[in-house]
Amino acid sequence: MKPETQETLLLEGLAKSDSKAIETIYKENYNLVQSLIVNNSGTTDDAKDIFQEAIVVLYEKVKSGGFELNCQLKTYIYSVSRRLWLKKLAQQQSRFPLSDHHEDLSIVVEDDIEEHEQRDMEFKTMDQAIQQIGEPCKSLLEAFYMQKKTMQEIAYNFGYTNADNAKTQKYKCLTRLKKLFFTQYKNDSL
Amino acid sequence: MNPEFQLLDTIERYISGEMTPDERVNFEQLRKTNPDVDQMVVEHTLLIHQLDSLDKNKKLKRVLNNVHIDLAQKGLIQSPKLSGKAKVVYLFNRYKRTTAIAASIAGITALAFSALVWSVSPSKPVKEIKELSREINVLKNHNRQQDKEINNVKNKMVAPPVAYKTGGTGFLIDTKGYLVTNAHIIEGANNIVVQKTNGQDMHARVVFMDEERDLAILKIDDEDFKMPASIPYSIKRSSADIAESVYTLGFPRNDVVYGEGYLAAKTGYNGDTLTCQIAIAANPGNSGGPVLNRNGEVIGVLSAKQTSAEGVVFATQSKYIYHALDALQKDSTYLNIKIPAASTLKGLDRMQQVKKIADYVYMVKGS
Numbered sequence: 001m002k003p004e005t006q007e008t009l010l011l012e013g014l015a016k017s018d019s020k021a022i023e024t025i026y027k028e029n030y031n032l033v034q035s036l037i038v039n040n041s042g043t044t045d046d047a048k049d050i051f052q053e054a055i056v057v058l059y060e061k062v063k064s065g066g067f068e069l070n071c072q073l074k075t076y077i078y079s080v081s082r083r084l085w086l087k088k089l090a091q092q093q094s095r096f097p098l099s100d101h102h103e104d105l106s107i108v109v110e111d112d113i114e115e116h117e118q119r120d121m122e123f124k125t126m127d128q129a130i131q132q133i134g135e136p137c138k139s140l141l142e143a144f145y146m147q148k149k150t151m152q153e154i155a156y157n158f159g160y161t162n163a164d165n166a167k168t169q170k171y172k173c174l175t176r177l178k179k180l181f182f183t184q185y186k187n188d189s190l
Numbered sequence: 191m192n193p194e195f196q197l198l199d200t201i202e203r204y205i206s207g208e209m210t211p212d213e214r215v216n217f218e219q220l221r222k223t224n225p226d227v228d229q230m231v232v233e234h235t236l237l238i239h240q241l242d243s244l245d246k247n248k249k250l251k252r253v254l255n256n257v258h259i260d261l262a263q264k265g266l267i268q269s270p271k272l273s274g275k276a277k278v279v280y281l282f283n284r285y286k287r288t289t290a291i292a293a294s295i296a297g298i299t300a301l302a303f304s305a306l307v308w309s310v311s312p313s314k315p316v317k318e319i320k321e322l323s324r325e326i327n328v329l330k331n332h333n334r335q336q337d338k339e340i341n342n343v344k345n346k347m348v349a350p351p352v353a354y355k356t357g358g359t360g361f362l363i364d365t366k367g368y369l370v371t372n373a374h375i376i377e378g379a380n381n382i383v384v385q386k387t388n389g390q391d392m393h394a395r396v397v398f399m400d401e402e403r404d405l406a407i408l409k410i411d412d413e414d415f416k417m418p419a420s421i422p423y424s425i426k427r428s429s430a431d432i433a434e435s436v437y438t439l440g441f442p443r444n445d446v447v448y449g450e451g452y453l454a455a456k457t458g459y460n461g462d463t464l465t466c467q468i469a470i471a472a473n474p475g476n477s478g479g480p481v482l483n484r485n486g487e488v489i490g491v492l493s494a495k496q497t498s499a500e501g502v503v504f505a506t507q508s509k510y511i512y513h514a515l516d517a518l519q520k521d522s523t524y525l526n527i528k529i530p531a532a533s534t535l536k537g538l539d540r541m542q543q544v545k546k547i548a549d550y551v552y553m554v555k556g557s
Contacts, residue, residue, distance in 0.1 A: 017250045030267045052254045126240045146245035171195040
């Protein structure tokens, strides 16, 4: 199989959170990222966090569609990890020059990372909003919008007399979530 | 549903593509003419998309974590393995929520269930059947035991001795240490030991339990257990005949006791077909003992006696040992259990038979 098609398959797998594909990506790339971070005042735990965040960046990129890999997958993951680690070091205000032996591997990934950070913030906002609406709203919305249960199942599980009652409750909860989320969301964007 | 929710419902059907083409055209028209509706559609789409992506993001992170740990364990990446305590902490953190929820649900269910049982059960059940497990008297030694324990703590030496609450009998069905006994003897026991006449305690664990037939299979897990070469008796598959002479060995006290009688009926208490009735002298502690015929074939497992009449004893029919084994062997780790097919005791006189069997009958104690 040609390397490009193989990488395309891996990315398709990643988009579906397929653990086989993730395992392959992990095996082929993790050690390089770990040595970068461990050699630059990071721990193996930092390496794990940074590498996984880089994979999330890649995942979002693939999911948003139209992602074309114009370099090797390895190069992309390495560059994102490097960038993420530099940012983290900057936050910790330790300005060590990053020593890395794969200078040629780096490509420009700033835009991708910025998008990722934006998305991450939105996730945090949503997560907070969901925590704030409390039970049973939280479980009810999670059951419908995340676990994709049908209204019948939900009515049964949550003890509503019929699917219509459950639906009313769901929209009540959703209206509250919407209010919380958008207030926060607009504050963040300002 | 109130009009606002009705609108939300319509929007949701629009987003998920559940509308008919006509409905869709109409709705899009409404969107164009009514900016409020349009705004709602946009917000709703964003909200649902956010919820969905958040879920996918969390799932991905879980998969990533699992893959990381898996690969580190296999040594396929250079990350340090979680080992010993770290792993326990990791697993604890990972499952503590699930465990906590499961535990509280179990707790609530148990409380609700016991309340239910309490409310429907008669206040004073008349019990005509008495299970023959022996209550070993703990209270009598209580004070002495406590003193002993205090001494133990003082000396920081040996673990306190375990006080066994129930006792009965069991017998080997496989040379590897598998033993049949009554389920009621070991019910609720955390700690099970078996003991031969004047032998030492050996630890055993439950591998199978069938409360309905009152049967349990234990496995002796003790380095002191020495595998015998073969088992002299066999387990009978068919039922025995009325008036057949039978005998049993058991531990109503700390020594093995022989008892003899005959098969009185093919069914048990109130026509129960799982058991058979035997006329024999049995005492608490005889429970779980083998009932053998004159050929040295086990025809039943002694389990209960009728309290209202003397000498009326019930035994679980031996064919259910095979049933229990079949159920157990659905798990392939137990496929190597082999029940002795033929009795080598045929033609020997009773004394010789008992002498040979006594070595395979154990006292079973639970605490």
